[in-house]
Every structure is written in structure tokens, then in C-alpha cells.
Amino acid sequence: MPDNKISTFDVTKIRNNFPVLNQKIYGKPLIYFDNGATTQKPQVVIDTMSKLHSEHNSNVHRGVHYLSEQMTEMYESARKKVQDYLNAQYSHEIIFTSGVTASINAVAYSFGEAYIKENDEVIVSEMEHHSNIVPWQLMCKRKGAHLKVIPINAQGELLLDEYKKLINSKTKLVAIVHVSNSLGTINPVKEIVAIAHKNNIPVLIDGAQAIQHQKVDVQDIDCDFYAFSGHKAYGPTGIGVLYGKERWLNEMPPYQGGGDMIDRVRFEHTTYDDLPFKFEAGTPNYIGAIGLGAALDYLTGIGLDNIQNYEKKLLDYGTDKLTALNGLKLYGAAGNKTCIFSFLLNNIHSYDVGMFLDKMGIAVRTGHHCTQPLWEHYKVEGSVRASLAFYNTLEEIDYLCEALKEIQKMFK
Amino acid sequence: MTIQEIQEEIINEFKTFDNEMDKYNELIKLGTDLSPIDSKYKTEDNLIKGCQVKTWFHSAFKDGKIFYDIDSISIIIKGFIVLLIRVFSGQKPEDIKNADLYFIDEIGLRENFSPLRANSLFKLVDRIKSDAAFYESKQNNE
Known part of the structure; x- marks a missing residue:
């Protein structure tokens, strides 16, 4: 694999690693500000995926032949890479899924089956993505349990005192987002976990928007589950991770049955394989997992600290520039946040702003960003969201501001 | 005027715009009104x-026209609604149902009507067409 170590952060060099960035949209240079939806792929991930298909493809865990053994080794090595990236205690605590949504649904089903009874409670927050709300609602409906919601303040920060008040003897799980996809708020997950653990309540963290921006150490956070998606961390689509503490994963029943996850199958009774295979029924997305491994190698090569520092510069610069723009209202002003700018421009609908930004070569997302309850809090239907990554530049932020001024003129 | 005549009229009006942004400026103007x-x-x-963009639809059937x-x-979207109302309002259900909406291509704004877009166009x-089909069959059954 090529060495992607970059000792000094050089955004021009980094941009050269992402071929998709080098193109024009409607004749304008592409400014890709939709990284919250998905990130672009570095050449090393693209090459890895292509090489796997053209030189190595074979199903894992089944064969006695050379290619299968080789692929199995690469697949398990990818699991080890994720373990190292998250600093998990064991590699069998890493379950490959199709993404965060699948990871959370897996816990909602398996944990629900094992531990949730009628009138139990699960705590989520007002800023959750729908994928960390709906699976719990389904589980609550199945079990006759109830969902409790931690409110937020005007800046988009969780009200921890309210969280403490929600905890009681009926609380069985806390499921909380690490970084808000709509506001960029970085939640104090370590503190949230500590509060829950004092009451012997496990915590699941949705890390979809965190893992690509900062170091995540699941042992330090001490969370019980951590979920993320590969495609938001510069890896391929269709691959995700569920980290779970060994204790929980051993106790929880599997949520899907099929090949690869069994020990012995009889019509009367089936016993399951050990971790992690118990939770990986069917042929896994081994090529996606290895591609994700390449993406994580790439990120550690650049250095998560370097990424975080550079993105902080983008955040500070962008916040200053956008708040100086008359008629623009930013949503999310948490003291600790990632480089996400959620805003509305005058009284122009977010779709109209997004459509014109597209015409100017700027890719953003508009609407509710799958966090409808959050926008109900702000009494608006959604926003324009510019979500930046470490390949974005200060000049691109300038261009965004100029484009927004142009749009204001059109709607005058 | 027939649906085709109205479409021709719109196509001619949009011919006066040199570039895409001017067309969108016109849509903003229409939408505002x-x-x-x-x-x-x-x-x-x-x-x-x-649809991510809230859009409300209501129709009334009077003297064989919608x-x-x-x-x-x-x-x-409002700008496009003005054009669509201009083309379809006051027409017969069968004419609306069978209409070929070619003016969207001719004025060069087809991308806004793609099923892949987050808007509601x-x-x-689709709703205008199925609504017309409903009135047509209701009329035939009376």
C-alpha cells in the first residue's frame, strides 16, 4: 500500500489524493461542502477496492483455497485496524455492519430482546439523527417501553442537568449522538457515559459524524456500544462498524440468522459461533471492510490531530465570515463543535439557496438532514448545511460567502 | 387557448432570456407573485x-374543467407552479391527462422535474395527471 504519511499538513497535497475534487460543475470548480452526507474517497481507497476486485476476490471464512485464505486474512486485518483506530480492547468487539443505521438497529433489536421489558425507558436526545430515534421507537413499541428525550439549549448543547433528571430505575439504555450532523455540536460523551454508568446503565454512541474528525478512544470514553459508517470516514459505502463491549455482545442474542454465524445447526436447536461472527450472518462486505481499513490507515497517516487542528481553522474562519453576512442566521453555536455550518439566508427557503449554490458549483445539503425533532426545537423546517472536511479550504469558504451574497441579490 | 398553444407562448417568452440565471430570475419573479x-x-x-419542499395541492372541477x-x-417551485397553472388551469381532464409537457424541455429547465431531485415538481x-384521470373517470361514470 502507498505511504500516505504527511508530516506537515498541506491541503494542496491532500486535495491531490481525492480525484473527484478535481472537476467542474456547470463550468465552475467543484466546492464539495456535503461531507456530512458522505466524504470523498482518497486514491488509496479507490486503488485498494479496485485491486481487491481484480486480483484477490474470494469469499471469506469458508474456503480451503489460497484466495479465500488471503481474503480472510485481509478482512480480519481490517477488523484489527478498526480495533486499533477505536482503541477497543479486543478485535472480536468489532462487528462489521452495513453502516450506522444497521449497527443501531442491531443493538435496538438484540439488546431489546435481552434486557428491555414493559415500561422500561431508553434515553435519546433532541438532536439525534432519525437513525438513532426510529430503531428505539420500534423497539419500545415491541416491548411496551418508552423513549425519553434530553432537551438542548439555544446553542445546540445538551442540557446535562435535564439528562440526570431523566435517569431512574426504569432507564435501561442511553443512546446518544457523539457529534450532531445538523449542528456540529460535539457532545461530552465521556461525561454522559460516566453519569449513566453510576446508575449501571449502558450507553450507545452514534459516532457517524465524529470518527472522521477526531480521535475516538472507546476505552477512554468507556461507552458500551459505538457505531459508525465507512463512507463518512473516507471509506466505501455499504460498510459500517458496531463496537460493543465483549460482555454485552456475548449476552445479547444475534439479530440475524444465516450462514457464517452458526456453530451447529439442527432443526431442533442451533448454537451460535463466537464473537464477532455471531453478529455477522451471511457473506460480509469484506471488500468494503478492507477498503475501510485503507481509509483508516490514510486518516492515521495524516494524523487525527492534524485533521482536527486544520478543521478548527476552517470552523473559526467560516464562523467569522458567515456571521458577518447580513441576513444569515447560523444554527448551532456550541462551544465545542465540528466544522458544520447550518444556516438560513434571509427568508429564502433552504432548497432555493441550495439549488443556486449548486449552480455555482457548491454542493451543500438542504432540508431537515434527518433530524426533524431538532428543527422543531428551532421552529424552522430545516437549514442549508455546509459540512466541511480537511480537503476544503479557506478560499472555498470565501467563495461560499460571495455566492450567498449573489443569491441575496437575486431574491431582493 | 389549448394546452399546446399556452406551452408555445411560454417557450417564446423564455426565448428572450440569454442565460440560465435570467430564467431563474424570471421564476423568482413569477413565484413571488x-x-x-x-x-x-x-x-x-x-x-x-x-417531498422535502412543502407543496400544497387543491383542485376544483367546474363545467367540465379543472x-x-x-x-x-x-x-x-412557486415560479414553476405559476407556469403549470397557466398551462393546465381551465382545461378539460382528458386534455390534461394526455398532455405532453414539452415546454419544460424547450425552456431548458427539465432538471428541476427530475424524480431524483428533492423538490416536489x-x-x-404526477398529481396533476392522476387528479385529471380521476375527474375524467368520474365524468364518464355520471
């Missing part, structure tokens, strides 16, 4: 389902 939907029709039931009251929260045209 769209009369808001009667508040009694601005209901959850009248929302076009599955008349529309449509509204949206997006000015651009594709579904709105």
Missing part, C-alpha cells in the same frame, strides 16, 4: 407526499 393557497386548503392532507390552487414554501405533475 403567486397568490397564496386559500388557507382552508393548506392542510396536511393536501401536501404532496414524500381549476387549481397550488402553493409551496419555495419561491422557485415531479410529484406535482
